[in-house]
Amino acid sequence: MKLQAVDISKTESAATIIFRALRKAIIKGELTDGTPLRQDEIAKAFHTSRFPVREAITRLEQQGLVTTQRYKGAVVATLSMQDAAEIFELRAKLEADLMRAAVARMTDDVISQAAAHLDAFSACGDPMQWGTLNRQFHGTLYSVSGMPYHIEVVETAMDRIDRYIRAQLVLSDGMSRSEGEHRAILKACQDSDADLAARLTAQHILAAKTSLEDQLRTQMP
The missing domain is CATH 1.10.10.10 (Winged helix-like DNA-binding domain superfamily/Winged helix DNA-binding domain)
Incomplete structure (x- = not known):
């Protein structure tokens, strides 16, 4: 072992x-x-x-x-494609709601912290750290949403799929795509566009779902 x-x-x-x-x-x-x-x-x-x-x-x-x-x-535990899809779809709904609520309360300090996490994510060459930095970026933005139960459910869902997201980032172009999507989300937050930020967040999560499904499918006999 x-x-x-x-x-x-x-x-x-x-x-x-x-x-x-x-x-x-x-x-x-x-x-x-x-x-x-x-x-x-x-x-x-x-x-x-x-x-x-x-x-x-x-x-x-x-x-x-x-x-x-x-x-x-x-x-x-083994994660099936059906399980993965369900978790990502749940995240897309909950995190879009979190983002929409958070933008109305967003401060310059929160945006600066999220930008720092994003820069660290972009510069990091250690796959073991990608999941943590990704979660810090999203978590910082959600922290001002005023929806702690939503955040708790999202954190639990992320624990379940963390290792699969890391594999997807390593085996595909996930890092570069994710960085671009993160920066678009952050820009919407800076512009105080809650609807756009929520929509981009949902699209970002569902795009990761599609990429992960493709990776899991190639691993199946």
Whole structure:
């Protein structure tokens, strides 16, 4: 199993450290779809008991990154094309609403922060960071929407598909396309055009959905 193990036998936050290590390995694709997460093996790798391992796996299940299968136990979750499409379509609706609400409350400081995240996204050569920077860009704009429940649902949806978005960005022209779409969204925010910003946000998400579906389709027998 490809994990960056550390000795945490005396660490109180063992479950959190194991959770982050497993989540990173899943998102990077080091733990592929269907890989069993054997508690004894993970506990041994991290020099700890099974209790924090069990807690970490439960947290991963809550994020949709792990499922429990009969006879196999916990395994890395597999995302079907149907699941991916549903998640992207939900995001397109919710994030368009978030953007429309946010533009009316947008400040110069928020726009500057979002622009900084976008510049960092454009300059980053590490695929592991792309998802984080992408989420920081969108999250900064949504933060003033006044719709915390919408944001929470979107964050959960992003956790579910993060590793697939990264793969899509790597295997296609996703980075350059995404940057252009992000800059158009930011310009609409600067111009206080809420309807345009909302429409561009929905189009941006649905374009990523189409690209991801194409990638998943090529991987199927």
